[in-house]
Amino acid sequence: AQSVTQLGSHVSVSEGALVLLRCNYSSSVPPYLFWYVQYPNQGLQLLLKYTSAATLVKGINGFEAEFKKSETSFHLTKPSAHMSDAAEYFCAVSVNTGGFKTIFGAGTRLFVKA
Amino acid sequence: ETGVTQSPTHLIKTRGQQVTLRCSSQSGHNTVSWYQQALGQGPQFIFQYYREEENGRGNFPPRFSGLQFPNYSSELNVNALELDDSALYLCASSLTSGDQYFGPGTRLLVL
Numbered sequence: 001a002q003s004v005t006q007l008g009s010h011v012s013v014s015e016g017a018l019v020l021l022r023c024n025y026s027s028s029v030p031p032y033l034f035w036y037v038q039y040p041n042q043g044l045q046l047l048l049k050y051t052s053a054a055t056l057v058k059g060i061n062g063f064e065a066e067f068k069k070s071e072t073s074f075h076l077t078k079p080s081a082h083m084s085d086a087a088e089y090f091c092a093v094s095v096n097t098g099g100f101k102t103i104f105g106a107g108t109r110l111f112v113k114a
Numbered sequence: 115e116t117g118v119t120q121s122p123t124h125l126i127k128t129r130g131q132q133v134t135l136r137c138s139s140q141s142g143h144n145t146v147s148w149y150q151q152a153l154g155q156g157p158q159f160i161f162q163y164y165r166e167e168e169n170g171r172g173n174f175p176p177r178f179s180g181l182q183f184p185n186y187s188s189e190l191n192v193n194a195l196e197l198d199d200s201a202l203y204l205c206a207s208s209l210t211s212g213d214q215y216f217g218p219g220t221r222l223l224v225l
Contacts, residue, residue: 004156036216041218042218042219043118043204043206043216043217043218043219044157044204044206044216045216046213046214046215049213090156090157092156101159101162101170101172102147102149102159102214103159104149104156104157104158104159105156106155106156107154107155107156
């Protein structure tokens, strides 16, 4: 079975500081991994994805994530936080096991302090 | 190119009623997935449709059903509504196994 665990329901950083949002996954087959962002009262927007190519994945808005198979992790980072980064972030895993299925984590709300 | 749209944006129903939510896929996308997002939680996968056939289902009871039409628009139907069905319902369209593009969601409140 597939699952996703996001460590920390809330993360607070100062503007300009490093952003690190943690995600661990469990999958019995090679997974596709994703990070999405959700702003209030909006749908989800894809930040980046891992599809078994390069382990370091660069996304939009300066975000990147590194796939570490040995640690079953896919943590999201951004070197310098901006006020506009304040939002809810979701890690997700997708697998095709006789039917397509995407599993999301519970989300991490990022707060950015001025 | 239009994005994914959903209707209605908000809906209030009472327990036991039935509801139909609609999703218009992004142009050219042949796959649609539906998710339930309860307050403070991540989206939960309900099911996916590919070329009008169900192509995967999450842990939701049969009273959650769907349709995909030849123009790839889609409906989510929920029968015998329960209070716990109150949530944001998201649809996402994609091209086969490509990137999913999410609509803004329909917020359902069951009283």
